[in-house]
Amino acid sequence: MLESPFYFQENKPIRWGVIGCGKVTEKKSLPAYQKTPGFQVDMVMGRNKERVLDYAKRHKVPGWTTDSMEIIENPNIDAVYIATPPDSHKFYALQVAKAGKPCCIEKPMAPNYQDSLAIYEAFTKKNVPLFITYYRRSLPRFLKVKQWLDENLIGKVSHIRWEKTKLPNDLDISGKYNWRTDKEVAPGGYFDDLASHGLDLFSFLLGDVKEANGEATNKLGLYSAYDMVSGSWKHENGIRGEGIWNFGASNRLDKVEILGTDGTITFSVLDEAPIELKSSSGHQTVEIPHPEHVQQYHVENIKNHLVGKAQHPSIGKSGLHTSWIMDKILSAI
Structure with a gap:
């Protein structure tokens, strides 16, 4: 039985918005979302207008914005992928949780355990699926x-x-x-x-x-x-x-x-x-x-989770545990 309820019918496209258009998304991740059957990337956000516009054109993403809320609060966006540096993960993730949308966050989950815990608790309270991009669990x-x-x-x-x-x-x-x-x-x-x-x-x-x-x-x-x-x-x-x-x-x-x-x-x-x-x-x-796009199996497993087929191996709970280990080794807690 899945830890979180599934949200989508298998024959209905799941529309993704991506916050961040950095190097990790160019080949490793965004093409994997686009190539996964039943997924489509409809909007991407970047802080620099010229850069995000160029990115959207190159990757054939129909929508772009410099305002993350245009993705998070968009009724035509079903799920959000946060692909920014770790210090902004909590800021964006809490807003996505508030909007009640499934979310995948690039690793590490946050710069420290306490921020990771806040993210985990926000999604758990809403009973909304949360995935962390530890894609090696799927390779x-x-x-x-x-x-x-x-x-x-x-x-x-x-x-x-x-x-x-x-x-x-x-x-x-x-x-x-x-x-x-x-x-x-x-x-x-x-x-x-x-x-x-x-x-x-x-x-x-x-x-x-x-x-x-x-x-x-x-x-x-x-x-x-x-x-x-x-x-x-x-x-x-x-x-x-x-x-x-x-x-x-x-x-x-x-x-x-x-x-x-x-x-x-x-x-x-x-x-x-x-x-x-x-x-x-x-x-x-x-x-x-590895596959051409190294996150391919990870993303396909997200699809399987969201349509109720299988539990994803890298969810909020496991990502939080990794944050705890890291802070312990860094002697931060």
């Missing part, structure tokens, strides 16, 4: 990892560890504005933008987390947000986890290892790399490419 590559775990192919899991490093990029060094390194928008810096994907995925694969802690520092001083984070956590089933996220490293690495009593599973969270299974039964390396 075939990670569903294969979950299948291996569910089939106990590496025995009883004891530990998961993730090391994610990257070199500073030209934007970091230039000092030009980047919301991902602004502590007012993303307190954890790239941790908020990138590590959130993995931490959410680990809860999906291994169960919710009951304890988490960590340490965050600004090692290089290139920007205001943290650039080095380390953390550890414990899932409710006793599985231990640890992570290192170094965004001022001398090399690039994205490696997750799940350890069991009878083997290991290795994969990358962010890089499009093979997944690998080693156990007493043998060695498998599997390559499963």
Whole structure:
């Protein structure tokens, strides 16, 4: 049974409005909404008139606006996708909840747990579906990892560890504005933008987390947000986890290892790399490419949820849990 009631008949188009027309929407998400049967994107909002007009023309979106309320309060818009930086998520989401419309919010849900909680409570009070764009829960590559775990192919899991490093990029060094390194928008810096994907995925694969802690520092001083984070956590089933996220490293690495009593599973969270299974039964390396628009399966799952076919794997409750883990690791709560 779905956690939220469904709202739409399957043969009725669901009309979306999109708040935000940044880079994430260009290929990853907006085309996925347009290509999902039964979905149509009817309006997009951006603060810059020339930019949003150009965006609407390029993506063949019939309506555009610089006022978010023209989307949120529009009787011809059924659902809203919020694709802005995290510091504005709460502002827009509370208005969408008040309007009683289903909503999908880009990850992370908000810059901190308290804002995420306010969003979650607003939609829960209205009994309106809320989705968070942790689309890795819907990708075939990670569903294969979950299948291996569910089939106990590496025995009883004891530990998961993730090391994610990257070199500073030209934007970091230039000092030009980047919301991902602004502590007012993303307190954890790239941790908020990138590590959130993995931490959410680990809860999906291994169960919710009951304890988490960590340490965050600004090692290089290139920007205001943290650039080095380390953390550890414990899932409710006793599985231990640890992570290192170094965004001022001398090399690039994205490696997750799940350890069991009878083997290991290795994969990358962010890089499009093979997944690998080693156990007493043998060695498998599997390559499963992402779809052209990486949010395609996530968006299709939204459709299935809204017509009552299936529960979406990334909803407000799970997104809130990920926000809690992140704040715990950043020692914010």
